[in-house]
Amino acid sequence: MKYNITKDKLFELFIVKNMRRNEVAEHFGCSDANIKKYLQKFDIKKPFDLECKNKERKVVINCLHCGKKYQTQKFRTESKKYDSKYCSYSCSQRSRYLGEEHKQKIRNEIAARRRARIKNQTPKLSGDEKKKLQEYYLNCPKGYEVDHIVPLSKGGLHHPNNLQILTKTENRKKWCK
Numbered sequence: 001m002k003y004n005i006t007k008d009k010l011f012e013l014f015i016v017k018n019m020r021r022n023e024v025a026e027h028f029g030c031s032d033a034n035i036k037k038y039l040q041k042f043d044i045k046k047p048f049d050l051e052c053k054n055k056e057r058k059v060v061i062n063c064l065h066c067g068k069k070y071q072t073q074k075f076r077t078e079s080k081k082y083d084s085k086y087c088s089y090s091c092s093q094r095s096r097y098l099g100e101e102h103k104q105k106i107r108n109e110i111a112a113r114r115r116a117r118i119k120n121q122t123p124k125l126s127g128d129e130k131k132k133l134q135e136y137y138l139n140c141p142k143g144y145e146v147d148h149i150v151p152l153s154k155g156g157l158h159h160p161n162n163l164q165i166l167t168k169t170e171n172r173k174k175w176c177k
Contacts, residue, residue, distance in 0.1 A: 003028050003030045005038050007042040007044070010024070010038055010039065011042070011044055013027060014046070015044065018046075021035050057073070058071045058072060059071070059074050059077050063087035065087075065091040066087065070087040105138050109137035109138075112146070115158075121152045121155070122157070123157050123158075123159055125159070129160055133160050136160065143167060144165050144166065146164075147163070147166045147174065148162050148163060149162050149164055
């Protein structure tokens with residue numbers, strides 16, 4: 001093996017100094033997986049009391065939704081990928097909920113897309129055009145509706161260029177004419 005990892009040195013770093021496996025890997029300049037193999041090869045395992053000490057390496061932070069204090073592992077506060085902001089899954093879900101009105105707008109957009117797909121009136125859309133379509137429905141004020149300028153029944157496409165925002169009464173008067 002190309003790394004100069006001895007049983008004594010590994011024992012000293014991993015058990016005596018109570019370093020984490022990734023810290024030991026950095027010390028030797030190899031990967032975490034290599035250290036894991038060496039630990040298995042030399043049959044070195046952390047005693048229970050050291051495992052308990054490692055569990056003390058936690059950080060107390062406040063939940064962004066409910067404000068309750070909770071414990072999390074330190075790396076979750078330092079890493080963007082594994083960032084911990086909420087004390088529970090339900091808090092994270094509730095923080096993303098934007099209300100019944102928003103939910104209804106999303107449903108309207110999905111229904112319009114489905115109706116257009118059934119009538120084969122959906123052209124290939126770029127990512128920007130898909131966003132524009134969704135923004136039409138999300139930014140539609142209360143009392144207004146998103147309308148197809150040329151109706152789907154008359155060959156109009158479900159495309160941002162064919163959409164407009166009308167009041168409910170104007171949209172009902174226009175209905176498929």
